[in-house]
Amino acid sequence: xxxxxxxxxxxxxxxxxxxxxxxxxxxxxxxxxxxxxxxxxxxxxxxxxxxxxxxxxxxxxxxxxxxxxxxxxxxxxxxxxxxxxxxxxxxxxxxxxxxxxxxxxxxxxxxxxxxxxxxxxxxxxxxxxxxxxxxxxxxxxxxxxxxxxxxxxxxxxxxxxxxxxxxxxxxxxxxxxxxxxxxxxxxxxxxxxxxxxxxxxxxxxxxxxxxxxxxxxxxxx
Numbered sequence: 001x002x003x004x005x006x007x008x009x010x011x012x013x014x015x016x017x018x019x020x021x022x023x024x025x026x027x028x029x030x031x032x033x034x035x036x037x038x039x040x041x042x043x044x045x046x047x048x049x050x051x052x053x054x055x056x057x058x059x060x061x062x063x064x065x066x067x068x069x070x071x072x073x074x075x076x077x078x079x080x081x082x083x084x085x086x087x088x089x090x091x092x093x094x095x096x097x098x099x100x101x102x103x104x105x106x107x108x109x110x111x112x113x114x115x116x117x118x119x120x121x122x123x124x125x126x127x128x129x130x131x132x133x134x135x136x137x138x139x140x141x142x143x144x145x146x147x148x149x150x151x152x153x154x155x156x157x158x159x160x161x162x163x164x165x166x167x168x169x170x171x172x173x174x175x176x177x178x179x180x181x182x183x184x185x186x187x188x189x190x191x192x193x194x195x196x197x198x199x200x201x202x203x204x205x206x207x208x209x210x211x212x213x214x215x216x217x218x219x220x221x
Contacts, residue, residue, distance in 0.1 A: 025077040032069030039063060052129050059128035059135030060107070061099040068092045088169070095165045101141030102158045104134035111139070111146060 038051050039062050055062050075088050104111075108127070111120050120143075121136050128135030134142060141161075145154035167177070 021076055021079065025073045028069050028073035028076065032066045032073060035069055036066035039066065055131065055135070056125040056128040057135045057137050058096070058100055059124075059133045059138065060103045060131055061096065061134055061138075062128075062131075064096060064099055068096055091165060091169050095162075095169065097137060097140050098158065098161050098165060100134035100138040101145065102134070102162060104138035104142040105146060105151065105154045105158055108133035111143060116143070 035054065038047070038054055042048060042051055054065070058065060072085070072089055072092060075085055104124070110133070111124075114120075116139065121139055124133060124139060125136040127133045128138075141158070142154070145157055148154075149157060167173070
């Protein structure tokens, strides 16, 4: 009886887990499409308010928000483990913050004001609505980096952070990157060699290589 009860509970948990997975996958996918529409369509009334809030928060990096939501929904739909999905969600959120900081550092590099809550963040939000800079959330990454390293050093650090998190999200190592570069170089070399062989084997049409007959110089006696 105890074994049957445990089996029934395990099946019930599995059914509940699958139902929740389908629900969250569908919800996040719909939210991603909704965010995509909000990003590109200005709209009116409440739609316009949400549009402005989204742009104010993320600035130019707002275009990455729908991609992140859809990516997470796909991960959940692929029946990944809960720990795996949670780690990917954390990584995606971190990537959004880093992208916002990158945009602010590289394209704007202005954190005008002294008080962070009454001057800096409102300014970033206002500029983000105009698609200038990385929006209000860029303060999380861009603020400390600019304070510590100024623009040049902050740019180098933020590019390295993007590289690291991109590799983590793709589940790739540095060895995989080197292999991909090597394969690309080998493929390009093979295609170039193939084109060279085809050029060498080219047979011109009849008469194409006939030399012109020399006409004797009549002025010479």
